[in-house]
Structure formats: structure tokens, C-alpha cells
Amino acid sequence: DIVMTQSPDSLAVSLGERATINCKSSQSVLHSSNNKNYLAWYQQKPGQPPKVLIYWASTRESGVPDRFSGSESGTDFTLTISSLQAEDVAVYYCQQYYSTPPTFGQGTKLEIK
Amino acid sequence: QVQLQESGPGLVKPSETLSLTCTVSGGSVSSGRHYWSWIRQPPGKGLEWIGYIYYSGSTNYNPSLKSRVTISVDTSKNQFSLKLSSVTAADTAVYYCARVPLKNWFDPWGQGTLVTVSS
Numbered sequence: 001d002i003v004m005t006q007s008p009d010s011l012a013v014s015l016g017e018r019a020t021i022n023c024k025s026s027q028s029v030l031h032s033s034n035n036k037n038y039l040a041w042y043q044q045k046p047g048q049p050p051k052v053l054i055y056w057a058s059t060r061e062s063g064v065p066d067r068f069s070g071s072e073s074g075t076d077f078t079l080t081i082s083s084l085q086a087e088d089v090a091v092y093y094c095q096q097y098y099s100t101p102p103t104f105g106q107g108t109k110l111e112i113k
Numbered sequence: 114q115v116q117l118q119e120s121g122p123g124l125v126k127p128s129e130t131l132s133l134t135c136t137v138s139g140g141s142v143s144s145g146r147h148y149w150s151w152i153r154q155p156p157g158k159g160l161e162w163i164g165y166i167y168y169s170g171s172t173n174y175n176p177s178l179k180s181r182v183t184i185s186v187d188t189s190k191n192q193f194s195l196k197l198s199s200v201t202a203a204d205t206a207v208y209y210c211a212r213v214p215l216k217n218w219f220d221p222w223g224q225g226t227l228v229t230v231s232s
Binding site for chain 1: 217
């Protein structure tokens with residue numbers, strides 16, 4: 001199984017400031033056929049199911065605010081929230097879909113400082 | 114847009130079989146562009162994929178659960194189902210169903226249903 005490791009486990013950021021969450025895969029999730037990283041990011045608010053924010057490592061889902069962005073470098077992936085809003089308080093997960101079983105990171109809890 | 118809704122007992126006794134159904138509305142489980150999946154989340158913990166099914170009945174299961182899991186699809190009812198046998202307290206979790214475009218990301222998810230394993 002591909003192991004996804006997120007850092008940090010929790011993060012407190014002031015409103016309007018940048019939040020950065022990291023995710024590292026234990027092996028490449030880059031498919032040579034299409035040169036895409038098979039990596040998604042989800043946001044889970046309390047009492048709600050996860051919601052996809054980003055897929056193909058950097059493609060924003062329709063309707064997701066443009067303050068959310070994803071980037072990639074080898075087996076390292078980053079979710080950035082450029083200007084934190086109160087409604088962004090949540091747990092964020094990365095997930096690889098390169099191979100079966102699909103696996104998730106352990107989650108990063110984002111709070112307001 | 115497509116919506117998914119889980120249903121089933123919220124309490125299951127140890128050693129028994131957990132059975133859940135996911136009803137799909139606003140879309141069809143017979144869509145050739147999607148797989149249909151179950152994922153679970155123990156209280157306060159992370160996400161674990163259980164398995165996929167395609168409308169044809171083809172399945173993939175998490176090796177960690179494979180010996181106890183069965184996922185089936187009923188295209189006439191636009192539903193798919195999960196059975197997990199020989200449950201223990203470790204199977205207590207919120208169980209989600211989700212649509213999966215071509216074994217890619219999970220979107221959307223149902224609201225989830227808490228299943229507690231206890232005597």
C-alpha cells in the first residue's frame with residue numbers, strides 16, 4: 001500500500017494569513033501515461049462528510065474558492081489556503097488514487113489562531 | 114446533482130454481520146463512468162477505504178478487510194450495499210458511500226451513518 005504522511009498534524013493560523021499543509025507519498029503517484037499525479041485533497045468540517053477540493057494534485061474542483069491551491073514536487077504535495085477565512089476551519093486529508101487500495105493521509109486539523 | 118444516502122442499523126452485535134445500503138438519486142449506478150465505493154471513519158480518526166463496485170458487479174476490496182467484505186449492486190433499485198461479517202468493536206465507525214469517477218477521487222459522499230458494534 002502507498003502510505004500518505006501529512007504534516008503538521010494540527011495547525012493554527014490567523015485570519016487572513018496563509019495556511020500550508022503538506023503531504024508526502026511513500027512512492028510516486030505520477031502516471032507516465034498522462035503525466036498526472038493521482039492525488040486529491042479533501043476538506044472535512046465537523047459532522048460532515050469530506051468534500052473534494054483538489055484533484056490531479058492541482059486542479060481545483062468547480063465551486064471551490066480560488067484561495068485554495070495545490071502544488072506538487074516529486075512525492076511531496078502541498079495544499080495552500082492563501083488567506084484563511086473562518087469557514088476554512090476543518091480537517092484536511094490528502095488521498096492517492098494511483099493504486100488500489102486508495103489511501104488517505106492521517107489528516108491535518110486547521111484552526112484559527 | 115447526484116446525491117447518496119446511507120441506511121441501515123445503527124447498532125450491531127459483535128460477531129454478527131453489518132449491512133448497509135446506499136441509495137443513489139439524481140444519477141444512475143449503471144453509469145459506465147463511475148465506480149461506487151464504501152469508506153469508513155472510526156470516531157475521531159481518519160479515513161479507510163473499504164471497497165469499490167462497478168455496475169457490472171466487478172469489485173475491488175481493501176486487502177485488510179477482504180475476507181469479511183461483500184459489496185453488491187442492485188441496478189433496478191439504483192442502490193449498492195455493504196456487508197461486513199464477524200464484526201468487532203474495531204468496526205465501530207461512520208460508514209460513508211461515495212461515487213468514484215473511474216477509480217479516481219471520491220465525489221460526492223453521502224452524509225454517513227454511524228454504526229456501533231456493541232452487545
